[in-house]
Amino acid sequence: MRAFRVTSFDQPPQVEEIPVPQPQAGQIRLKIESCGVNFADTLMTTGKYQDTPELPFTMGMEVCGIVDELGAGVTSPAVGSRVVVYCGSGGMADYGVFAADRCLPVPDGMPPETAAGFMIAYGTSHLALKRRARLQAGETLVVTGAGGGVGQTAIEIGKLMGARVIAIARGERKLAAAKAAGADVLIDASEDLTARLRAEGGVDVVYDAVGGDAFGQILRAMNREGRMLVIGFASGTVPPIPANHLLVKNVDVMGFYWGGYVKFNPEAMDESLKELMQYFAEGRLHPHINHVVPLSDAPEALDLLTSRRSTGKVVVNP
Template identity: 65%
Template structure:
């Protein structure tokens, strides 16, 4: 079968012919229908992600596929079941093996490409905003990188939770995508002084209660300066490439919480939190309350292009690979 593999961190990933994998005990074999691309895939290809396996390995953290085989002693999900799964790797291929207990049946109304890119982005935003940020209806949520893979879901979920949402993104086209997802206020991060723009808007609407930050760098610093007392700043990632140093004096004076969030780690210490969150998100989708946005769907031969779309920030919402 074909797989998009990292064979070493000194060379770019490439399409490779490899044996079809065989499921071990507790695993299922999936015929992969679609694979969501994440910022972490790009980092993993360079050996810079916290959970990077040793080469060679196949990229692709989350997939939708059809169960075609079981490992020894494994009977569920049944053969022919369409499932989504966060496996951490192995998704950008024609087949893959994944833990059976992580596979979740996909609603009939959810297409393969949406199911493949749903868990990480929506799961990250939902659990971060509800469990960690404690976002309440009537509060104001600032989303940085608001047209990106996770940022756009934060806009949508924040609005669904009853918050007033401020979207910060680069350029009119990306802001239009964020507005369509429910953003109430729009700020172009390329249009000038972001810190001044945030302060002016915060003064107008009564400040910012929660900041959702997958960007880091100067955007983090600008957001921090506009927070209300007892605001919560959720650190999701550092797409800017700049990990900010946090000025503890501002946290002290304004009683601000800066809170880290890594969705994948909940599989290790609180898997029930992920299960409950994803069940709620699936129900929201079924009810028509969530409208996932995919900007690019590419065949496996163009998987490298998918990574570049993420790296260059040219995509909006999700990028999906379809083997």
């Protein structure tokens, strides 16, 4: 079978031919239909992601596929059923083996591409805003990187929770994508963010996946008892945190790593994903798949993220 593999952190990943894997006890094998592509994948290619697997490995953190074979002791999901699974790696291939108890059924009417690109982006935004930031109806939420795939999910979830959402993105195209996702206020990232956000009444919750200089500017515009979520550093710069600002305004800065919940609280992750799947089934979420790329062109899928050309989710279809 074909697989998009990292064999060295000094060389770009390539599509290779490897044996079809066999499911072990507790595992199922999927005939993979679609695999979501994430910014973390781009970090894995050079070993810079916190959960980079040991070399060599197949890329792809979230997949949708048809159950093809069951390992010993597994009775469900049934062969022939469509499921999604957050796997961390192994998704950009024709087949993959994954833990059966991590699989979730795909709602009727959800295409494979949508299902594969759903878990990490929506799961991150939902668990971060609901569990960690405790976002309340009527509060003001700021989303950075709001024109990208993850940022758009944060806008949608924030609106579902009753927040007023301010979107920060760079350029008209990204801001238009944020507006389409439901943002109430649009701010170009090149503006004086502190002054602009203060003029908008300040900030209660921040969903920051960008880091860099914007972090400090937004922090200075936060309201008393505001909560800032550290989601990632798409800018490439990890910002310093001035502890005196936190003290004076009683502000919380909290880290959030969605994938970590697999190890210390998988129940919280599963509960969140089931709630999100129900929202989709009810027509309350509208995932935006921006690019569908064949496995043979998987390097292009990564470049769409690193070059910031994508305004929605990128998926790879074997």
